[in-house]
Amino acid sequence: RKLVILISGSGSNLQSFIDATQNGQLNASIEAVICNRPNALGLERAAKAGIPAILLDHTQFDGRESFDAELIQRIDHYQPDLVILAGFMRILTPGFVQHYLGRLLNIHPSLLPKYPGLNTHQRAIDAGDAEAGATVHFVTEELDGGPAIVQARIAITPQDDASSLAKRILAHEHKIYPLAAQWFLEGRLKLANNCAMLDQTAL
Ligand code: GRF
Numbered sequence: 691r692k693l694v695i696l697i698s699g700s701g702s703n704l705q706s707f708i709d710a711t712q713n714g715q716l717n718a719s720i721e722a723v724i725c726n727r728p729n730a731l732g733l734e735r736a737a738k739a740g741i742p743a744i745l746l747d748h749t750q751f752d753g754r755e756s757f758d759a760e761l762i763q764r765i766d767h768y769q770p771d772l773v774i775l776a777g778f779m780r781i782l783t784p785g786f787v788q789h790y791l792g793r794l795l796n797i798h799p800s801l802l803p804k805y806p807g808l809n810t811h812q813r814a815i816d817a818g819d820a821e822a823g824a825t826v827h828f829v830t831e832e833l834d835g836g837p838a839i840v841q842a843r844i845a846i847t848p849q850d851d852a853s854s855l856a857k858r859i860l861a862h863e864h865k866i867y868p869l870a871a872q873w874f875l876e877g878r879l880k881l882a883n884n885c886a887m888l889d890q891t892a893l
Pocket of ligand 1: 699703704
């Protein structure tokens, strides 16, 4: 089973996939990592693990359509079963999403449907929420709006600021994201009628 992972930054979620493939929790091979920002730490993580690390700088393209067209070509070269967005900070075109519909996952650092978009941790604190978390979901054309697969929930403490909360949530992201990918690759998880269908044998 083959994965391609798209990143923009530190790549700690990418690292959780690398670790999970190495320790046997995730039965897959990461065929390539594609990053849209130069100097991202995630590119080094990929190289260190011996995974082809491709820089595709979006600023070198005319617009979203041409960038996404190139992205599709690069990804399809590896014929992945599943495409993983791991902190990939680009809005994707409808054409891209359609091309990978049902085999494209994202992780978002909030309890969706709360707080799609940016600054999720600060927004949860400002709202006085008791809980925050992260959601793995299928990607559809609606930004951060596709069907949820699994969530991690943690309590927000009075001492929390956005960065302490982000750090604690990230540790949970690293557990739930490879887990969801493994379910998918085992054929236990599907997108059907705009719902995430999880076979009960997954649990
Ligand atoms: C994570 O919080 C993820 O949920 C969000 O971007 C962050 C990426 O972090 N979409 P990293 O690059 O995986 O360390």
